[in-house]
Amino acid sequence: MHDGRQETIVVRFSPVGCGNFSSGGSSPATPSGHSVDSDDGSTSTDENCPEDPREFRRHLSRFAPSVIADVDPSSFRPISPSFSCILTDVDKHLQRMVLLIPAFSVATASSVARTDALRQWLAGFDVGWVMDMDDRRSLPRREVGRRVREWAQALGTMERVFRHGHREVRSPVNDATAAELAALGQLAAESAGAMLSLADSVVALGSSPSKLLAALDVHASVSETYPGLARTFSWPPTHPVSAASDAALTGLLNASRRCMRDLRAFIRAPQYPWRMPQGGEVHPCVSFWMGYFRCMLRNRVSLYFVLAGGRDGDGDKEQTTPLATDEGGLVMELISCLEAVLEEKSGALAFPGLNQIFMLNNTSALVQRAIRSDLSIFLPPGWVLAREELMEGYLKDYLEISWAPVVSRLEGKPGALSVLRRRNPLSAFYTALENVCSTQRGWKVPSPALRSILRRTVSENVVPAYRWYLDDHPEVEVPTGRSAEELEHQLSELFEG
Template sequence: MNARIKTIIAEAQFGSGGGYDNSSGGGSSPASSGHSESDGSSSPDEFCNDLREFWRHASPLSSSVRDEVDRDRIRPVSVSSPRVPDDIQHQQRMLLLLPAFASPAIAAVRAEALFYWLSGFDVGWVMDMDASGRGGESLTRREVGRRVRAWAQALSTMERVFRLRHREFTPAQRTALGELAVASAGAMLKLAGAVAALESSPSKLLAALDVYVSVSETYPVLARLFSWGPSHPVSAATETMLAGLVDAVQRCGRDLKAFIRSHYQWRMPQSGEVHPCVGFWMGYFRCMMRNRVSLYFVLGNEDGDGGLSLVAELISCLEAVLEEKSAALAFPALRQVFMLNNTCAIMRRAVGSDLEVFLPPEWVRAREERMEGYIKGYMDASWAPAVSRLDGGRTKPSAVSRRRHQLVAFYSLFENACSAQRCWKVPDPVLRCVLRKTVSESVVPAYRRYLEDHPEVEVAVGRTAEEMEHQLSDLFEG
């Protein structure tokens, strides 16, 4: 039996799932995605013309200030290029917007320029958030995830663009660039406040980790680049936001097991198949461990095991909840099939994925033994009663009528089991094959021996051993 369980694992096609949105049955780690103004069809000259069009409408700025832009520094990339690189586009836009951040400052023009600058990274919406980081709209979990990914990409790209141009600028330009960086960094921090202010949820934990990583990695670089000391407004605001994010992650971390028990809808599948929560939570754990260094720094790792205990504990919590909920299923044998399906699904999503390195060495072996136990429990509850009707026929003499009664009882139990279990579902083809073979090897030889030992018993039409074996091959199709 153990060899068959190992076969299931060896032939697995491992999957993943999760994410910010709890509507998905499985998930994958959220991919970073940015926004580019160019769709690949505009030439560099057209791009620069768009920016000059902005300046024509950004009224009160004098032409003398606009003329300070060094036009040689925005020399277009060759039009033979199929696409203007994003960083070049951002640098060109930065150079044309930079005069708005030179002294003397004109608030309206600076605000308009900042919005245009941030919109080029698909994060202009941060300016609509108030000082606490809350916007005037209620966002779905999917939208929160989308915005966090766009925001993290934008912050990383902005930092790189600032760093690439910083050394090439004159002192006056560096001063203006510093003002743009201050304005950008301050506006971008609003999202950190928005995430920290969300209600505690699995989505908040992932979003808070992503934002924490971006802020803790990027803002110190900007502080060094522009010589922002600890008392600088951006540096002070950064420390406040990081503290808020740490608190948010810690609170969500303490609630994780409660989330597993209550966050996903626990309506039980009546065919015994894999519960949708398995794909959701296993994908969620993978997304969570994407930022594992920050996760363990924030949550603390008292055991010093590099994350082994947390992942194993969370999976064990999921398994325990599945076991509890299986009691709602109508038949003992169906409960065993349900747990077998779900244990197999958990293993497939863990073994061979990036979660496996966070599981102790004995974890796989323990689940293999557990699956063997579920198969034995299923056989005892479902087929042992039928086979028991055939026991004793070889050693105990009895009347022909009694033997016929034994056979009728066997047929009845056999048909009842087949009728119910055709509707049960084992979605994994390897596991389905193992389960069918286990049933067949238990029932068919016992039935064949009984017929051989009692040739005087008349076998009904369609009741040969081969025909019954064929009937068992239809089990677990759902």
């Protein structure tokens, strides 16, 4: 044998060449197929929709021409449960608002009319369901993500509508405009109060990854929108809406901190799930959690307040969190936790060498999802290099476990004991080779770049040793289909799954 022919050849990994993964920009999968409650409580009352065109025009007269144009009073009849067209244009919402404002006049409106008008107003933003959330358990967990998105979009649009409407009504100032401003302020206050019911329902949910994302999203929307509403309508801090929004923010922060303390347990929890892929491919939890970490960072300001600490839910003592108190440290800690769980779970894979393939696949996927997303800004300079070195170690161990025993079969001497084929080095080599290939042909490496590296490295460790053996023993007759080139082709079919 030539010197060094048994030396393991390992190819250095490149952070860009280890996989072909997407950036994981989408948030974790949200179950679909669960519709929002269809009953928005609409009634058949017409008392908020003036029939007299002159009365209708009087309500519209203070608004811009774009609001008045092509407005049909009959289009503002109470909304039925079958109404499915969500009005997103601010002018269209302003048109609806003008027709509903009389119901919020302190002098003329009844409580029934006001409730009906509020339900119509919210239903026009497709969030009429918030009025049915008095029971804190009324938010289905599987609909949390979708409802929060609908709610946040509606709240932002609603704030813009109120701002535009307030600007149009307040000039010129007289007794009539003062009454309309008061009615508009009442509509805004009751709308804002009803929208806060979602925050209470999110806080009431049990601790879970989805609750944390929902709490951060709702906190961000409330903290951005409600101060603007207070400025528009000159609500003091003691105003019921301002006080309720402050209480909601406190509740959301405390709920987020409790979920944050549970994050490492969530990552390890078997129900997310930790059933191991028997082909060694990338575990679904890698995609889920890397996407989840990105979703946490989309509300950086809210996350900062969560990580900054404060008092616990009872307000009795300073609360502490085992997680890092900055976003970068948090990302690093959670990714490290995920890596540790992957390493731990890889031991459950039965075949020798399969756990190294599993760790190669999953470490490569972690690197790609990190460096191709906004998570990369939170990683220290040596993070990628450290993962490359880990991957080189996994590859070296894989070669030692799977292929070093195959190549070692060529160290014997042929001829004398050829009748005992199990002692014939070449025969033993062929048998060991077929055993490994038949087992590993079903293993899967999804990344084309990583698969190419693995195949090339295996070939560079096995084929030269086989070729050297044949050169050193010209007397050995090579069976048909067993040339070095054909062996190389056989190895090039590995890891397809």
